[in-house]
Amino acid sequence: MIAYCTNVHPAPDLAGILAQLDRYAVRVREALEADTLALGLWLPALVARGLAEDGTARQHFRAELASRGLTVSTLNAFPYGDFHDEVVKHAVYFPTWTDPRRLQYTVDCAAVLADLLPDSASYGSISTLPLAWREPWTGRDDDRAAEALTELTLSLRAETRRHGRPIRLAVEPEPGCVLDTVSDAVEWLAGRVDPDHIGICLDTCHLAVSFADPAETVASIRRAGLDVVKVQASAALEVAEPGTPEGRRAVAEYSEPRYLHQVRENAPGGVLAADDLPEAFETLPAEHPWRVHFHVPLHAVPPAPLTSTTDVLVAAVAAVDPGTHVEVETYTWTVLPGAGDLADGIAAELRWATQHLRTGVVA
Known part of the structure; x- marks a missing residue:
């Protein structure tokens, strides 16, 4: 099964989370005519x-999830607090991995996930941020982040001993x-972390934005002795000719203040x-193709002259090991131009993913 990430749903407490799952996740499962639906829980x-x-x-x-036909093998622990403020932007990168609150949050997530794993799961995964926004960052921050990940590894090992299945950070x-x-x-x-417990979360929107080759990227992870612990199945926005009036107008529709x-x-x-679309319009020459970090629905082709990078997604999933966790993460539905019904959209994405991604992946 392929999971969908629930960070698209604002919910400040447990009652709110269950209400959102009733409103959306149960409808998605029913639309797919599935007995169970996998969640990438936030x-x-x-x-x-x-x-x-x-x-x-x-x-x-766990019982509440089961009663709704919902299972959880992976958590998204990138956003720490409210991911649906009017303006999120750089706030999503706090607290960083130099802050004890980030470590505590991730330890808590590991304890929760260990008790939520379905019997069929061979491991649990937790995705997290790439340490911090790039500035300010120092060599001392490198050391503090490495120390925090070492401490986290002790907790992950303890959870593995208690429950018999590893919880892995991505x-x-x-x-x-x-x-x-x-x-x-x-x-x-590589060389800083225990690869049995810490590896890579391959967000395929981010991968596409970097213009990296998907198959070679996965191969490079293996060569370093690391694993792709989790794939976030996502697509970036692409415009081949951003300097034309048509290209600029089309991509400008996706400039919004929240993310x-x-x-x-x-x-x-x-x-x-x-660093953001408004800056791109001012500073980039717009003479060559752009890719934009805007997670667009997997099944929906953006209006011309825009396209999406689902080809990168398909190639990346084809390159990872069978059994790798895959989570559809289109958190941008609430700011997407012309978005329709959310449950219908999520169901359509999961149908697309089931049809186009290599079989054998699990949530």
Whole structure:
């Protein structure tokens, strides 16, 4: 099964999470005519803390999920707090991996996930941010982040001993961050972390924005002795001729104030960067193709002259090991121009993913 990520749903507490699942996830499962639906669950930090401290609450939550036909093998622990403020932008990168709150949140998520795993799951995965936004960041910050991941590994090992199945952290490279590309993440992680417990989250929108080759990227992760622990199945926005009036007008429709939409231009001399769409319009030459960090629905072709990078997604999933967790993560539905009914859209994405991605992947 392929999961869908619930960070698209704003929910400040456990009751709110269950209400959102009733409103959307159950409808998605019914639309797919499936007995069960896999979730990539997002828990705000306060919710994760409460569940981690209360084993009875965890068992009750597991029962609530089961009664709705929902299963959880992976958590998205990138956003820490409210992911649906009017303006999120750089706030999503806080707290960083130098902040003890990030470590505690992830430890809490591991404790929760261990009790939510279905009997069929061979492991659990938790995706996390690529340390921090790129600035300010120092060598001392490198050391502090490595220390935090070492401490986390002790907790992950303990969960593995208690439950018999590993909980693994998946570090998610993102444009503009300390670990901007997969190659940055591989270089930073290799030799610093225990690869049995920490690896890569391959977000295929981020991968596409970097203009990296999917198959070679996965091969480079393996060569470094790391694993792709989780794939976030996502597609970036692409415009072949951003300098034309038509191209500029089309991509401008996706400029909005809530989320950061990093832009990369594939120039012959190297990839050029802008941290958000408004900046891209001002600073990039717009003489070569752009890819934009805007997660667009997998099944829906953007209006011409725009396209999406689902080809990168398909190639990346084909390259990873069978059994790797795959989570559809289109958190941008609420800011998507012309978005329709959310449950219908998520169901359509999951149908597309089932039809187009290699069989054998699991959530």
